[in-house]
Amino acid sequence: MATTRRGFLTGAAAGALGAAGIYELVDRLTSSPARTAAQGLPPEQHLLESVSVVRDEGVAVMVPPLHHQVVTAKVRATDLRRAQRDLEDALAGLDSRFEPTPAGLGVTVAWGLPYFERLVPRAWAAHAPFDRRARKPALLATRRFPSDPHSTVLEENDVAVLLRSDSLEHIADGAKALFDELHVFGVTSIRKGFAGGGFGAKQSLPKQMAMAAGVSGADLIPDTAELFLGFTSTQAANLGPGRIANLETLGYTDAAGGYFHGGTHMHLSHIFEDLEAWYLNFDFQERVATTFRPGLSVREGAQTVPQGPTEVTGVEQVERDFGRRGRIGHSSSIQPTSRLAADVVGPDGTVYAKGTAIPQRADFNTLDNPFFWRPEGVDHTPSAGVHFLVFNPTSDDFHRNRLAMDGVLPGRRLRLEPGSRAQGLNSVLHTTHRQNFLVPPRTHRAFPLAEL
């Protein structure tokens, strides 16, 4: 029987969905921590229960799931209502098999603007959440930022599914159920990676993985680094708590009580990290200055630097530092937009204190180049990078944070050469792909609005 190109690609994607590749090493190099049981399924898809916390250098650090996978796709189904039922059945099946914790399986289904505009345009026009603060839709088309290269691909996927677990097998089962056994999607990419692992060990998981993969500059990664770039990033104070990133919590949108109440916004990008450039050109103090704040004094070799509400930097401080030292720090430049400027009480009565982080990051280390699989092929040479994934209340909220990284602050713009060394971290990062998505609440996660 002749094999068609489409059949071949479908088969190849199916194989890649369950294949571990180099990430098989993760399970050989480390083990997952003990996790507590879930309290039940939250209304939000993006919240993962029972993420454990360790203390490192006196700072609370979240231990994320070991394995991550993102599958992007275009919708193939023509009967959306039937596809909606089938997908919901498949997702409910996964819910019944795995609890929504790192020990089980976290599944987050996010939908891109092309899906809403092409397949459910009328319902979208009626129900699309609106960002009242920005006076724009809550879900915006993806854009490039000043330090992005021209080559950054602005993607137009219909859907992205994030699978998170300490078990590769659970992720493979989830991916198979949604993309192999179900025939509603055409896979456009498979992205894999790992996070956490090795806290307290002699050598951290990222260091061991980079060494095993033979990535340039791997020898230079500090032995116990949580990320390839050497600092701890999953500090509890750095990650938005609870429902803060929901569309409705901070009142940025009109989603409260509507179809998308309990949903959020997700940005997905892939970024290459030039480890040699980072470790051979920036000494430790400059790496601290550029990652956190110019002039910040920390112990030589420290990896976990406190980023609590009292360490938050305001716009004036960022501007002063830039004027005095000619550079900005990654964290300090983002904080004026990523931290709460005042106490906020959420719709459920939760008090979010001034200085609390809003974005809920779910990024993970990767050796994909740039993806694990895509129809047109990938480079199989491992390359250090990050699949950056973050939940914000709206596209505009994410855009504000990302622009701040480039010195575009609320009400003012610093004279920074895009990608220059004065931007520090950005000068060793290379973003290859970007896209914004809307994450509906759990009740509308399958083909949202198709039933209307």
Add this chain to the structure above:
Amino acid sequence: MSRVAGVLPLVAVALALAGCSGGGGGAGAAVKAKPSCPTKAWQRLANQIHAPVYCPRWMPDPLDGVIGGRWNNIRSVSPDRSYLMGFIWFERGSGELHVNLRGYPGRTSIPRCPAAVGSATIPCFADPHGHIRAKGIDATVYTVNQGADQWHVLLAWHHHGSLYALSQHVAAPLTYEGVVADLKRMLRDLVFVAPSR
């Protein structure tokens, strides 16, 4: 950020030898052992600065350590008697090999260089990463270096109140690991040349 920033302006781009590999020992390329170091010019240098120098008996192929030779792109002696001898091979599309040897007679402190950002100065050699020992030399490995040593891995050591440095650029076809292997071999094969007058 360019990997040859701070280097190319100084470089008279060398013509590649036909069939010549750009790889050093660490890259697994063919290695041509040099029978002895080209002492004459190094002896002249030692005499000029009234202090010992280190002559490289081995360098990654095709570099040869000959002062005034085809690969010697930097020959600099400062009024304070410090010196910088640079050797470079560069071929577009193939890669680059760049080795620097330095000496700072009469001083042991690490010199300071202009910071890449702002007006402050910073140590020219920073981020120590352990030691490499050979032939009685205990060299500290520095991974973040400035000026002509930018993007180089650098070994620095003291001898009788003077500071010496040997560095190699991390650039294709070499990786950090390959450069460290080259540096180890170069350190092992350095020849100590004392001033003769």
